[in-house]
Amino acid sequence: NAGVTQTPKFQVLKTGQSMTLQCAQDMNHEYMSWYRQDPGMGLRLIHYSVGAGITDQGEVPNGYNVSRSTTEDFPLRLLSAAPSQTSVYFCASSPPGTAITEAFFGQGTRLTVV
Amino acid sequence: KQEVTQIPAALSVPEGENLVLNCSFTDSAIYNLQWFRQDPGKGLTSLLLIQSSQREQTSGRLNASLDKSSGRSTLYIAASQPGDSATYLCRGSWGKLQFGAGTQVVVTP
Numbered sequence: 001n002a003g004v005t006q007t008p009k010f011q012v013l014k015t016g017q018s019m020t021l022q023c024a025q026d027m028n029h030e031y032m033s034w035y036r037q038d039p040g041m042g043l044r045l046i047h048y049s050v051g052a053g054i055t056d057q058g059e060v061p062n063g064y065n066v067s068r069s070t071t072e073d074f075p076l077r078l079l080s081a082a083p084s085q086t087s088v089y090f091c092a093s094s095p096p097g098t099a100i101t102e103a104f105f106g107q108g109t110r111l112t113v114v
Numbered sequence: 115k116q117e118v119t120q121i122p123a124a125l126s127v128p129e130g131e132n133l134v135l136n137c138s139f140t141d142s143a144i145y146n147l148q149w150f151r152q153d154p155g156k157g158l159t160s161l162l163l164i165q166s167s168q169r170e171q172t173s174g175r176l177n178a179s180l181d182k183s184s185g186r187s188t189l190y191i192a193a194s195q196p197g198d199s200a201t202y203l204c205r206g207s208w209g210k211l212q213f214g215a216g217t218q219v220v221v222t223p
Contacts, residue, residue: 018140035213040123040202040215041215042137042213042215042216043203043213044213045210045211071116088211090157090158092158103158103160103205103211104146104160105150105157105158105159106157107156108155108156108157109159110123110155
């Protein structure tokens with residue numbers, strides 16, 4: 001059971017480049033979400049999805065897009081990378097039916113924008 | 115707006131001492147509170163989840179309490195070990211999830 005898998009683990013981008021962070025889970029969880037973690041600020045919600053075909057914005061959505069074509073995958077797209085997007089990104093999923101139960105996290109993607 | 119605060123941001127204790135980690139929140143209408151451990155360069159590992167109807171949860175050396183009226187949760191780690199060194203985060207759920215910034219713990223041998 002792989003749980004929540006994020007790729008890549010590390011990435012360096014130049015300002016203005018675009019890229020997609022991948023997230024996949026094999027637990028049939030309906031709820032998936034993306035967070036960014038910055039020093040002293042905890043984890044902040046970027047986007048989330050309550051099921052295939054449904055996405056919504058979190059606390060800090062600007063500069064990011066998401067889609068949810070399958071239950072398993074929830075990719076995060078950076079449209080035009082900026083140095084302010086340098087952060088560690090975490091994907092999480094929760095069991096079916098609700099977002100208020102236990103959350104499972106991926107190992108994170110450390111992104112540097114130069 | 116629901117806010118979650120963890121103070122102190124860092125602490126160091128000698129091995130064997132009990133650890134007490136604090137988490138405070140501004141909205142008492144909380145659904146549940148979850149404690150996580152994060153090792154450097156790693157993701158979050160769930161430690162304990164306390165539902166709003168519960169006062170505490172225990173797992174081995176870990177005990178977490180929840181007091182909605184005072185807006186506090188406390189994570190106790192008994193007889194700390196160097197392997198307990200990590201950052202501990204709490205996460206409140208009001209439907210929306212809100213994380214604290216974490217407390218970085220160092221247990222010295």
